[in-house]
Amino acid sequence: MNIASFAPLAVVLPILGAALTFLLIRHSHAQRAVSIALLSLTLLLECWLLASVWSGGTEAVNIGGWLPPWGIVLVVDQFSSLMLVVSSAVSLAVLVYATGQGMADGDQDAPVSIFHPTYLILVAGVSNAFLSGDLFNLYVGFEILLTASYVLMTLGGTGPRIRAGVTYVVVSVVSSVLFLIAIAMIYGATGTINMADLAIKLGELDQGTKTLLHVMLLVAFGIKAAVFPLSFWLPDSYPTAPAPVTAVFAGLLTKVGVYAMVRTETLLFPGDTLNAPLMVAALLTMVVGILGALAQSDIKRLLSFTLVSHIGYMVFGLALSSVAGLGAAVYYVAHHITIQTSLFLVTGLIERRGGSSSVDRLAGLAKLSPLLGLLFFVPAMNLAGIPPFSGFLGKLGLMQAGIGLGTPLAYALVIGGTLTSLLTLLAVARVWNRAFWRKPEDAEHPDPVLLAEAKDSATGHRAGKANVTLLPRTMVGSTLGLVVLGVALTVFAGPLFELANHSAAVMLDRTAYIQSVLGGNATVPELALGGGGK
């Protein structure tokens, strides 16, 4: 019995939790307890999976006893289990945060009781997408998480959320249709949708067909991952959702797209046929995204643009298709999931404390709540890539890999990456200067709440709105937990980078993946262009 036999539980446990919380819809306390307990259990299981494949090894499990390539397989390797652990840790923190918010505001009979089941379904979809070794099952995973995200995006059904939700749903459905068309064409061309089997059979197709299928998959995943020029839907739709929902979307959903792109590039279409266009897309994503961020005055929108921008770094590492580049990209994905989510959670706290998320109105928060300042400052500097932090380490790895490749395009990416990093620093420093450092009376549209004397600085009650705790302990605690996790990524960067580089080497080699799914006798085709050797 191999360790991967327990992998389906990573999907089943959240779905079970969703069913239970749906039954408990009228008992909000039980609902919270069940969802937090099951998600913690899932996280523990995934930590165990990661620990068992930490030093290498790829395991596959056949669902329902159907043999590959006919049945569905779930594959546990270093990359997928690392993604599982990081995503579950982040979703657990966000769940605690949302629970704290719910308890603080008293939503006993608000429609948000649907939040817990939907949220757990979302987690199940994300886990399924990370584990899937079958292209159609990957599509199903995407659809599970997307359908859950539609509901979360339009939670409460207010005007702005419905408006943003419509754009989001239509764009997501179109990308899913593109993905499905790509699957149909791949099945038509090869007669299989098992990814390990495809890795062998796609190599036998002629170059034109291969490029067409490759481009179709990349466009479908590019929309989900918000790669420029397919990224315009994201800053439009994310900021209107409730703070915890935006946080988990920003952390996880685009990264699932990036994960799918990594699998496409390394497993299905190895070699460097489309690396040059990918590099150009990465450069444009970084630069255009961050220029958009500089124009924003709303922190949530600003962060959405930095999210788009930093997807560019991951595509950069992927497009290098070297062990160093891909390893740095793997590390960067783990770093960015944590940091971007914690920044959105802090923004939710800023909105509660300061009454707004616009830097035109916010002021003097550093004096009102130094803890909030710390919670914002650490991930913000981390995002910008200031030396001791993980953002710096990830970017450094990418730059080194880029210089190692040494082509003009790679140098352009290194320069673009540095510029983006500096502009990110400028964007978050603007937020810091305005929201935290300036005096309330200096604000352009000063907020009467902020100008008023704080009765109780840390957990003071908002003027005029009695019984609303501004900074509930659960919300601050879960945010702090995520910030600490982000710092831990820095402290344990050595072993993590080793893991990332090892997983990159395994992914570029492909042998372990194919043989674990199809059995040890499967012959792994030679790479036409030897992209892994660089």
Add this chain to the structure above:
Amino acid sequence: MSVNLTLLTVMGALYACGIYLILERSLTRVLLGLMLLANATNLLILATGGYAGLAPFFSKDTDPRAYNDPLPQALILTSIVISFAVTAFMLGIIYRTWVLARQDEIQDDVEDRRVAETPSFDAEDDAVIPAETSEFPLTMLGSDGAGVTDSSDTDLADSDSAATDSAATVKAGGKTILAEDAALEEKPGSANVHPGPEGGVK
């Protein structure tokens, strides 16, 4: 592998109509477009199964080439279920839009419009910093003689103005101004600006 031409034609027509409809601004039409796209894709998946044949898992003796490929049909079933869920959700959203706004149109992002109309000049970031930002007035510099230099010592290239030749000057805010003027500036109600030959402050 042979393909049914009718299916292909219908599929093409569905894609064309679907793409046309999702480019509309009316939500109901967008929904219809998405449904057409999903159904066209289902036909595409069906076409990948090859020409119609015997029912799958018919008998062990049947020639494998006579079977219909069952896998695409399983995929279609899944995809139908998914598009059903999405359609139901979209209908809910469209109804909600109608309840809220009494219109069936995609609306612009207000914040996006606002940001687009924001001038590139930012009062806080881009304003010219005034020459005098100190909270301590210039008289404090001039009164005890510190910071006051005689212009004959400094190599000021002000050959155009003869008035500054014999006067003491003070360096303030990156400019050099007359000590008298600096002192005058601090007196309440004084006319602290002498129009110079070019209209500026001497």
